[in-house]
Amino acid sequence: MITRRHFMASAAAIAMLSVAAPSFAADTVKIGLILPMTGPFASTGRQVEAGVRAYMALNGDTAGGKKVEIVLRDDAGTADQTRRIAQELVVNDKVSMLMGFGLTPLAMAVAPVISQAKVPAIITSATTSAIMSKSDFFVRTSMAGPQSAVPVATWAVQNGLKRVVTLVTDYGPGHDIEKGFTDQFKKDGGEIVEAVRVPLQNPDFAPFLQRVRDAKPDAVFVFVPAGVGSLFMKQFVDRGLADAGIKLIATGDVTDDDLLGAIGDPALGVITGHFYSAAHDSPENKAFVQQVKDSAKMRANFMAVGGFDAMHLAYAALAKTNGDTDGTKLINAMKGMEWTSPRGPISIDPATRDIVQDIYIRKVEKKDGELYNVEFSTFKKIHDPFVAK
Amino acid sequence: MTSGKTLALTLLGAKGRWRMWEFALWLVAIAATFLLPSQLLILTEVAILALFAVSLDLILGYAGIVSLGHTAFFGLGAYAAGILARDYVTEPVTGLVFAGLVSGLFGLATSFLVLRGSDLTRLMTTFGVAMLLAELGNQMAWLTGGADGLSGISMSPILGLFEFDLWGRNGYIYCLAVLIVLTFIARRIVNSPFGLSLMAIKRNPRRAAMLGISPKRRIVVIYAISAAYAGMAGALLTQTTSFVSPDVLAFHRSADVLLVLVIGGAGYLYGGIFGAIIFTLLRDWLSVATPQYWMFWIGLILVAIVMIGRERLTGWPALLARSLRGKSEPAGKETP
Incomplete structure (x- = not known):
């Protein structure tokens, strides 16, 4: 006073x-x-x-x-x-x-x-x-x-996912992430089978997921804005991509902690790279x-x-x-x-x-009845891949 | 006052006479530069939205064309001014004229789409044009900056003399000057024989045609003028913010400007100005008071305005003029 x-x-x-x-x-x-x-x-x-x-x-x-x-x-x-x-x-x-x-x-x-x-x-x-x-x-x-995307690329190659389709939302951050992932993935010896871009407005992923399925990659790398993550996951399951043996790897936006509960069990086992998980110990x-x-x-x-x-x-x-x-x-x-x-x-x-x-590689698991992104691998001190070095 | 008498007065050209409250409105707006130095930024926004609404009024209020995509011209003007300023000329008035020309030409080119069909078709075509432009703006990232927006604009002083300051003073004076000049021109247009013929078309296109007024050519002309106005409003936004966001082409802007015109009343030019004042101040006041829930309150108030003022909505100008004429200090409560 x-x-x-x-x-x-x-x-x-x-x-x-x-x-x-x-x-x-x-x-x-x-x-x-x-x-x-x-x-x-x-x-x-x-x-x-x-x-x-x-x-x-x-x-x-x-x-x-x-x-x-x-x-x-x-x-x-x-x-x-x-x-x-x-x-x-x-x-x-x-x-x-x-x-x-x-x-x-x-x-x-x-x-x-x-x-x-x-x-x-x-x-x-x-x-x-x-x-x-x-x-x-x-x-x-x-x-x-694309800080979170680059370690995912490295991890994917190390774990035998050599042929990947990228699927990103068609706007600035999506392009950044696509480029960040692709550059690193190719450097580590992976092959990008196809690069798919989905419109930002009113996304219907079904036709794009069909293209992914037809390309028969080892995995699909996905970035979508946090809000539409649940819609994406639902269509991913509906299209039977998991049954076709196509692994889903993504940035943490897809399995956003805030939305993970709403996405539910289809998210189980999804591998993502991100800087934060509510389950961080x-x-x-x-x-x-x-x-x-x-x-x-x-x-x-x-x-x-x-x-x-x-x-x-x-x-x-x-x-x-x-x-x-x-x-x-x-x-x-x-x-x-x-x-x-x-x-x-x-x-x-x-x-x-x-x-x-640090960027963590996480897997969606059930803990105490709730879904969490459980971290299992860490990439230390990641800079902005476009600026640093 | 019966509508027949109003029409007769209009036809006699009495409508073109200057009213006291008009002078009062502009005097208050000019006085605000000195009286409300801390509110100039929001007033700048009011002036820009007002100009945008005046441009919509030209086609909606006078030619009866309902548009859900008027922001196409606003956004195009904003980008035109932004790209010109970033790559070539940074002087604002040049950019303003350039943006007006670009939008005006685009309006001319697309005016043929609104000649066909009824209101519903027009809604769809105008909406479609705006959507097309929005997607183009998003995809042509090399030119527009895409979803990141167009940045790196640094405006030089207005006419080489007045720099845009942090307090928004010169920006406000600039926008207000443009609004005043363009409103005066619009006033001349709508009170000319051309304006009268437009209103005849609005009332009954077929009868107008029978009287020897060609609706098509007149609609094309007013649509292009309106587009140029909207483009200049967009240019003002770009120049005062030194940035173009992709949402200048977003649907909510078309909806907002229509709302503004509904609040203020269409068909007398000042409706857009009063509407812009009410809408912007209400939104700003509410969003400061309750950052999370202001949309609820503004929705409620807007519904109330339309419900209560429904019968009088088109009669607002007459009502306003009548009630203001009786007082010695008019327009004071309507303006900031």
């Missing part, structure tokens, strides 16, 4: 020192959280928000000696809304950091704003490689490009999953952990700058940061400001 004495004291201090730090009188640091809370990507927003709130519930609301306040705004997944909200948060609400961004275009849209205002933006969800180069003030805690993850379950009544998925780690990064950066909210100082503090997340050990690449993390 600001009493009159406090106010007089700070006024006197300003007069004496005549410094004009932008955040002087504020003991509060505001973080603008922009998420799609409505519309087709509302589940992303819900999960990220749950992750952010879980972090604050577990770690309190002070960092670097300042009180942290979240300003949540909904952009409904529309890029010009995201851009306007970001601009308003920076100009009117004087936020020190931005966070969120459910999809690639939404992140892209704020690049000019954060560059001009020098405000760091932590991406909790959007994954395409291209985003990071658009502004020096982007940091990412979700996934860097660590005390950090147990606390995190429990917190999300208690407060948001749902199972935390990879979106939630993106939000959780974004908050950790914000807190840690504030601690490192002793509460200084200068954008350039904050972004420099974030570079090279390393910590143990619920997903496992992660760090921020100082050169690209992108996340470096």
Whole structure:
């Protein structure tokens, strides 16, 4: 609470020192959280928000000696809304950091704003490689490009799956993942029999799955956005691909923790590569999953952990700058940061400001009556395959 | 006021006379630049949506063409301005004119599709054209950036003088100026003999034809003009946000603009402007108040507006004008 004495004291201090730090009188640091809370990507927003709130519930609301306040705004997944909200948060609400961004275009849209205002933006969800180069003030805690697909390629070759058909959704992240997988798979000596792309709007997988079946590969590698994973799995079973001896390997989006229960038994045995599983065995993850379950009544998925780690990064950066909210100082503090997340050990690449993390190969199994992605193999410290090296 | 009398007044050209509330509206909009410095970004959005709605009003309110794909022209203009700014000319006014031309020509080319069939066919063809463009925009990633959106646009100052600032001040003045100029032109168009003949076509195309008014040529012209307007609205969006998202071609934009026009009332140009003000402010206010559930409330309010105002919907302008004329400070409560 600001009493009159406090106010007089700070006024006197300003007069004496005549410094004009932008955040002087504020003991509060505001973080603008922009998420799609409505519309087709509302589940992303819900999960990220749950992750952010879980972090604050577990770690309190002070960092670097300042009180942290979240300003949540909904952009409904529309890029010009995201851009306007970001601009308003920076100009009117004087936020020190931005966070969120459910999809690639939404992140892209704020690049000019954060560059001009020098405000760091932590991406909790959007994954395409291209985003990071658009502004020096982007940091990412979700996934860097096709990070999750590359280890799947290596694993597949090692386990005798030499002839593979790829099936991806026809949009930016899908193309990234297809390329990431294909490059690595060919390098390791595999053969891509066919590359199938499925439209983003109203997907009906049946004809595409028939093409996969006719090609008679060892396995089909799949990437679809998390929301349509259950539809895909259902049609995969209906088309009898599993009976034809075609193995299903995928990125973790297909067997999203949040949806796995709804997909049900058809998902059993599916092999996926991803950075997070709610079944990850660590005390950090147990606390995190429990917190999300208690407060948001749902199972935390990879979106939630993106939000959780974004908050950790914000807190840690504030601690490192002793509460200084200068954008350039904050972004420099974030570079090279390393910590143990619920997903496992992660760090921020100082050169690209992108996340470096372990990718786990998992298999869907039943544990205590519920389906989980159970991790059985780890690929350490994976960088964005398109940028690193 | 009977409809016969209104028609007579219209035919006499009295409708073209300037009303007090029109001046008041524009004065308030200009004053907002100084009075509401923290709200300029949302006001910019209102101005852009208003221009978009005015463009739809030109075909819906005056020529009676129902469109579910009007965002085709909006999105095309947005991409045209974006690509021009990224690769060639970064000056906004040039981009605005260019976008207007591109969309206008596309409107001209596709206008022949709306000449045939009834309202339902028109709904489908306009919707189809918008879908086609949306998919093209998604597939031609080398040109449009595909699903990632078109980025890397950096606009130079307007006319080489006024830079787009972070507070959105110059952006707002620019958009408002464009809206005012284009609304004035639209006003001239609809109050001209050409505009009157359009309304005759809207009422009864066959009778209009019997009177020697060729519906086809007039519909083609107004459709192209409307498309150019929508394209310029799209260009404004691109220029003020320095980004083009693939959702400029998405269906929800066509639906939104139709909704805006329904709220404000079609057929008097200002319906789009009032509708845009109400729709945007309501949405912004509700989405701040309840980020998760605002869609429920906006849906409820919209249903209420339509239910309560149903009989008066087309009579809103007359009602508005009548109630405002009596007061000394008109239009104050309708504008931000």
